[in-house]
Amino acid sequence: MTQAIVIGGGLAGLAGAVALADAGLQVELYERRPILGGRATSFIHPSSGERVDNCQHVLLGCCVNLLDFYTRLGVAEHIDFHEDIPFIDESSRVSVIGPSALPPPLHLFPSFLRLKTMGIRDKLSIVRTVAGMIRHVARLRRTGDPAVEPTPVSMAAWLKAHGATDRAVEAFWKPFLISALNDELDDIDADYGIGTAVRAMLLNRSGYEVGLPAVPLGDLYAPCIDYIEQRGGRVVFNRGVTGISVHDGEVASISLQDGSSVEAGAYLSALPFDVLCKLLPQSNASDPYFSMLDGLSVSPITAVHVWFDRPVTELGYAAVIGRRIQWIFNQSSRHAGAFSADNGGAYLGLVVSASDDWMKTPRQVIIDQAMEDLESLLPAVRQAKLLKAIVVKEGRATFAPRPGCDALRPGPSSPLANFSIAGDWVQTGWPATMESAVRSGYQAAEVLLRARGVRTPILKPDLPAEGLMKWVTGLRGF
Template sequence: MGGKSDNGGTSGKTVVVLGGGLSGLSAARCLLELGYGVSLVEKRPFLGGRAYSFHSREVEMEVDNGQHVFMGCCTYYVDFIKALGAYGDASLQESLSTEVVRDGKSCKLASSPRLGRLHLIPSFILYPHIGFLDKLSVAYGLLRVRLTNRRKRAAQLDGESFYDWLRGHHQSERAIENFWNLIVLPTLNDDIRNVNADMALMVVQEGFLKGPDDSTIGFARVGLSSIAGVPGQRFIEDRGGAMLLGKAVRAIRLDGDSVESVELTDGSILRADAYISALPFDVLLESLPPEQAKEPFFAAAAGLSSAPIVGVHLWYDRPVMEQEFVAFLGSPIQWVFNRSRIQGDNGSPGQYVCISLSGAWDFIDRPKDDLRDLFTQEMRRLFPAARDAVVEKSLVIKQPEATFRCMPGVAAHRPSQATPIPNLFVAGDWTDTDWPSTMEGAVRSGVYAAEALASRV
């Protein structure tokens, strides 16, 4: 494809979106709704980026690259899958309810929706994994979280670790391990010592202290590609957008101050009125002309780094758990999801479970067989029904660069969606969205990039 594409939409203006993860899909959706003509370029032959499912030859079925969870507060993500017509394939709890187990002692962390903002208090009073004095200090800590104006103190909070913030607010090691980390590890995919206070406060404020509807937990009941990648492609093509799958961006070329074209690795050239890069940060930096990549606005992204997630998928010959998902404290198993129940009973007598390991540095380099053995053993210890059950199939999926890290100082490395180049915009969960590395952050970045573009082009 050479020259300027002619699918100018109702505005007569064209945009090329680079990258078909959730941020690129979200940007493309908004641009099409705003009347732009859109072409989307994606390196892989399918869309969805870091949230996709694939057919595994090893286990002969479709599996997700990793268990993905969203919450009621993820309003842009929910709106996005609704627009794609895929919301019916997701489920969101009516009110938060999750079991948390430690040393054989189990409790339900559940909302009391009638209490409004105080919906978690009854459950918190009964929470058995911290003692009475720790409860008093956690209640004080939660109050301080609630009263903190993040915007006013953004720089200070961004520069401080959440662990230090908690210690400075009288939280004991036990309260940090058995309460705060239960929230932080899965949402920020990192050790509580390594995340900045600003992003952690944001998660606690938005996800747990706003209202019962914001705290609910949701997930796809179908493969991840069926909830975003496939309906996303349909949405774009049905509205006249052009889809260039299996085509990689090699270079973003500038003429003077503006982007003149994008060169793909097959040598083809794309031209448009404007461009949204929804590429990973390192790929964007490699694609820009070196002198632009060195500009502080873009170069700052080189300071971002990634955190791993490991998924251990086990297929048992019989049911081993009843719940849809359970969280564990004091066990290498952090969260285990009952995929058979989530996806609906397929008539099989067995059960498929997925163990999701966040901040998985201890596991990412270990041989897959070791991980399968370790977690099969641990499942036996934690679930009596797993003791006699046979693991018929297993699969370990390692995602070394699952999310970008929200370490102290990260804000300086996250650019706004409008760049100093007038016709180039950036999207991606790693851009400045005020959200951590999540589907919600990715979708928001796409919306913000499209809005910034519409105000300029």
């Protein structure tokens, strides 16, 4: 009998499977689709024939477990890190946030002072807000109480209460936090926003660095197949799970879409939270551990891929201020041959997080609106010919980070003795990110291994606090 079955070939399932295989277990991974990566993958678009990422995925230097996962697979060299983050404002002015010789949390401060996107009053408001974030984290560290605020509060309300100006919110906090957390500031739990800002911008001088895959996302996960098979396991595609059988407090088997069933000594689920509950017997799904998942909701992301007959920008990527599109990624500036651009032209990937308004909007209307934004931001687009465009909507891209939702995220140990849970929605200490997905997979693997008497830690600690942050907060990590 197989030692461990992993359900789902997204990042969480792959991370869990790789960790279990590394620990010597024979692993079988079942994925309902013919590709790996879940919501962070690439595919051949049926009408255009182009290979595209379903959405541009970005990692930061603070994503230590995601980087560990890529290192295990031997693909970390395909992540290009950048120290400068360009912002384009409504007047097409480009400002750059980048490092200095100052210690954290001051290492980015000189570049903030040079920003063209806001005035001195707005910049000072960011200083006040950041100071409030540091106090918040330090107080949390001292008291150990996760509920520093008496009741859950939104990021928008927290920023307003801590002196953020409207322009600072529009020109900095929105581009950063909406893309990182995939929801509007009114709908983001302040603890998620503060934690993300501290980890990325303040704690460690490399935490903010932007990592961009230099190959299609699918190429990052393809090595998982050989990795698992070389360790005695296998990856099974096009075989979705239709049911989970439970007996005497343990998972006994899983049913597959072809009518067969398979058994193992241990099971790791990396299914979406709503799908998982539908596959369990009702008596188990009604357990509070599972039933509280009904309180979670989802938030969408939309990607627009556009090809032009000529280059339209020298920027490799940029955050966008005051437009519908939030980020521009110049795919044709990355590794030659990895991303296509016809006749020496340009291929741009555009991203809109929390794109609820676009979920029911016709494809052509979305393309027209994206082009309107591009023409206002990049003058060269006005002279270029649009060769083709693709819209990819991920309606259930992440769980929605609503105020108070953290209490609805379960830990990796389920009430079923041989059944652990992974997914970016599991309690990882992070919001819904690729880092959270990998952390959850590692956590779930640790649970199953502990049940076998193996206590080797898999989860990597966060980046350590550096510079003044060690003194200001008393933190070694976060």
